[in-house]
Amino acid sequence: MSDFLHLVELCSGHTVFLQTHNFPDPDAIASAYGLQRLLDRYGVPSTLCYDGRIDKLSASKMLEAFRIEMVPKDRLRERMGRRDYIVCVDTQKNGGNVTDLVGDEVACVDHHPTFVPVEYRWQDIQTVGACATLVAEYYAGLGVPPDQDTATALLYGIKMDTLQFSRGVTPRDIAMFAYLHPLCDQDKLASLERNNLELEDLRAYGAAVESIRIYGSIGFSSVPFSCPDAMLAILADFILSLVEVEVAVVSSRRPDGVKLSVRSEDPKIHAGELVRRALRDLGEGGGHSQMAGGMIPASRSASLGPYPEDRVREVFLEALGRDLYGAPMID
Numbered sequence: 001m002s003d004f005l006h007l008v009e010l011c012s013g014h015t016v017f018l019q020t021h022n023f024p025d026p027d028a029i030a031s032a033y034g035l036q037r038l039l040d041r042y043g044v045p046s047t048l049c050y051d052g053r054i055d056k057l058s059a060s061k062m063l064e065a066f067r068i069e070m071v072p073k074d075r076l077r078e079r080m081g082r083r084d085y086i087v088c089v090d091t092q093k094n095g096g097n098v099t100d101l102v103g104d105e106v107a108c109v110d111h112h113p114t115f116v117p118v119e120y121r122w123q124d125i126q127t128v129g130a131c132a133t134l135v136a137e138y139y140a141g142l143g144v145p146p147d148q149d150t151a152t153a154l155l156y157g158i159k160m161d162t163l164q165f166s167r168g169v170t171p172r173d174i175a176m177f178a179y180l181h182p183l184c185d186q187d188k189l190a191s192l193e194r195n196n197l198e199l200e201d202l203r204a205y206g207a208a209v210e211s212i213r214i215y216g217s218i219g220f221s222s223v224p225f226s227c228p229d230a231m232l233a234i235l236a237d238f239i240l241s242l243v244e245v246e247v248a249v250v251s252s253r254r255p256d257g258v259k260l261s262v263r264s265e266d267p268k269i270h271a272g273e274l275v276r277r278a279l280r281d282l283g284e285g286g287g288h289s290q291m292a293g294g295m296i297p298a299s300r301s302a303s304l305g306p307y308p309e310d311r312v313r314e315v316f317l318e319a320l321g322r323d324l325y326g327a328p329m330i331d
Contacts, residue, residue, distance in 0.1 A: 011085055024059060030135075218249070221249075240265060264292075
């Protein structure tokens with residue numbers, strides 16, 4: 001796969017950082033790890049980095065299982081300079097979910113739609129179910145099979161981001177599953193997939209259930225305390241599983257603002273575009289047609305007024321062109 005070798009050529013002789021989106025999930029971790037291992041085979045060392053927290057059990061279990069080192073932003077001050085190279089992985093610069101670090105974003109590997117075009121010196125931005133699929137294709141195209149840990153991590157990332165091949169999956173994701181499956185550690189994969197729910201998560205489920213409001217086929221739910229990004233995404237999938245809901249909007253009040261996770265199975269409603277329209281005067285966000293996220297920073301959250309959950313519901317209904325004052329189906 002000569003195109004990947006262009007990335008190798010670009011990065012050779014430079015200090016390279018592979019930066020995931022903030023609060024990295026299993027797909028982001030797997031993609032960065034797989035890319036790091038492949039670059040290393042071609043003599044290009046790199047450092048994995050991120051901003052935010054590793055805030056979900058599934059992600060922390062990955063780091064432990066594969067002994068992956070990811071450096072948080074607050075430990076990069078002495079390690080990253082302006083001339084160092086950054087490869088964005090599972091995210092894009094100005095995408096709304098990634099911090100602008102001091103280095104130079106020269107390349108990007110991502111499977112999300114592009115909302116703010118950026119000129120990279122090398123890029124691979126394609127719509128597939130998981131970013132890990134793109135990285136797995138590099139190995140397959142080069143004829144360089146990944147080692148067992150890398151294959152297991154990539155396979156786990158694909159399964160998690162496609163919700164076990166039930167969301168946004170493409171034939172390429174299926175093909176890379178077939179490629180990675182005989183190479184992976186089945187016992188380690190099974191261990192990663194077990195026991196990913198923590199006791200604290202039950203509080204979030206309870207709050208989400210208690211606050212459900214449904215307007216037509218649009219389901220809203222809110223968690224009035226800090227909820228990790230990954231857990232918020234799980235709650236959005238949970239609300240979407242209701243037979244009455246085709247679009248789910250779940251929010252969490254956190255010290256840094258209001259975080260949102262959005263899901264859509266209505267082909268007429270693009271989740272990423274919906275978030276961007278709804279938050280155009282409040283924050284930022286974006287994502288796929290079926291799944292997206294957004295953030296209203298603390299500096300702007302005061303504009304939500306005394307009832308922030310009601311205001312969030314209003315801006316999304318406004319973006320959808322729906323009646324704000326019609327009675328909800330479930331209240």
